[in-house]
Amino acid sequence: MEYKTQARQHPTLSPEMQATTTDANMPRDPHTPHVAPRLTDHDDPAIHAMEAVYGPLTTLMDHEVTTWTPPPGSGGHLGRYLWTDAFGVLNFITLAEELDSSKYLAFAMALVTSVHDTLGRTRDQSRxxxxxxxxxxLKGGLRIGKAHETGDDGDGQYHHYLTMWMFALNRLSVATGDPRYNDLALQLAQAIHPRFFVHGVEATRMVYKISVDMETVLNPREGSLDAILGLGVFRLLQATAVTQGRQSGLLKQEIAEYEEILRRDGRVRPSSxxxxxxxxxxxxxxxxxEEWAQAYREASLALAEKHLDPQSPLLQRDPSHRLAFREFGACLGILCDDVENAKLTDDVRSVLSFWEHHVAQGKGESVQPISKVMYAACRHPGAFKVSYLLGKKLPEGL
Incomplete structure (x- = not known):
């Protein structure tokens, strides 16, 4: 396969994106520095994993790129699944930077449009x-994309899926220099936030899952990461908005409520x-x-050393009883941390090498699209790091 290096271009925006602003032709920054391609392996396993989900990418001609729409391969209802596609968008941003090829930004933008057109509509797509x-x-949120409409594993909306999608929109906004993607993330944040909060007499708490119409709580428990992810991502959206000329404090109330949850919980602890x-x-x-985050990080790394050791009970299980995407999640966190720990780094390599065989051979659980995109992210975690987008103006304080 041959990669094509192109001058950076900004594909035509969809009508959905144009609807978010009165100026559909906002100027781009012409001074973005050229970054030489860093990914040169034409047989890169991460790209193969992405192509297994989104179809041929590297061989498409220019005219095919401009008309590309993602195939229904993300493993969810009508072929779209919010968590998988959030990783897909972030991986495309990374590939655009690593290959210095704007066509991957075109893929990311087309994927965003497809997700909004599918998961932002009812299951029958009628409205x-x-x-x-x-x-x-995005005022109605976004569906998870579950295969079934109802039941314990039925469709609805997850807070952590939505915040990951907001992060992907934010990174795409920075990568393209187009504030409208961050505007959409802000719109989504303001729409879904109050639906996941229950204000009691004694305390405020969050819920894990709500119905597609955002009117009913489907799972009342609190997600272990929902407040942390909400606070971090909402701060990022708000800070980015200021650098893009929007007013300050757009998510002030929402951020205060996440902070209240974390203060209530006291010392937050990582999950096993x-x-x-x-x-x-x-x-x-x-x-x-932030002191609490550093303490959380150190505790997380200690747990990772325990659980990712090749002799740990979790990794000694038969592959049929292991979930690749969950292990990739642990690996991604470590890779984004840039931890200087040779043993832990070797353990991450060991996990990725183990699953690489299964991903390449299409064996077992690892053939799931969610596993493939998370595997690709582990191989090239670029856009998951807030500081990654070189030459792009980052929000102050980040």
């Missing part, structure tokens, strides 16, 4: 979700679940210099 309009397409462990470790990068 937008309740509260959403053509002008404000590998996915939560890794994503929590990743989230600490959103809180540089």
């Amino acid at each position: 937008r979700l309740d509260h959403a309009t053509d002008k404000e397409p 679940d590998l996915l939560d462990l890794g994503m929590g470790l990743w989230a600490t990068s959103l809180f540089p210099g």
Whole structure:
């Protein structure tokens, strides 16, 4: 396969994106420095994993790139699944930077449009979700994309999926220099936030899952990372908005409520679940210099050393009883931390090498799209790091 290096271009925005602003032709920054391609392996396993989900990418001609739409391969309802596609967008941003090829930004933008057009609508696709309009397409939130409409594992909305999607929109906004993607993330944040909060007489708490129409609580427990991810991502959206000329304090009230949850809980502790462990470790990068985040990071790394040891009970299980994407979550958190720990680094390599065989051979659980995109992220975690987008103006204080 041959990679094509192109001058950076900004593909035509969809009508959905144009609806978020009165100026659909906002100027781009012409001074973005050229960064030489850093990824040169034409047989890179991460790219193969992405192509297994999103179809041929590296061989597409220019005219095919401009008309590309993502195939229904993300493993969810009508082919879209919010968590998988959030990773897909972030991976495309990384590939755009690593290959210095704007076509991967075109793929990311097309994937965003597809997700909003599918998961931002009812399951029969007859209308937008309740509260959403053509002008404000994310006011109704976004469906998870579960295969079944109802039941214990039925469709609805997850807070942590939504915040990960907001992060992907924010990174795309920075990568393209287009504030409208961050505007959409802000729109989504303001729409879903109050639906996940229950204000009691004695305390405020969060819920884990709500219905597609955002009217009913489907799972009342609190997610172990929801407040941390919410606080970190909402701060990022607000800070980015200021650098893009928007007013300050757009999420002031929402941020205060996340802070209240964390104060109530006192000392937050990392989870032994590998996915939560890794994503929590990743989230600490959103809180540089904060004492509680440093303590959380150190505790997370200690747990990771225990659970990712090749002789640990978790990794000694038969592959049929292991979940690749959960282990990839732990690996991603460590890789984004840039930890200087040779043993832990070797353990991460060992986990990735173990699953690489299964991913390449299409064996077992690892063939799931969610596992493939998370594997690709582990191989090239770039855009998951807030400081990654070189030459782009980062929000002050981050």
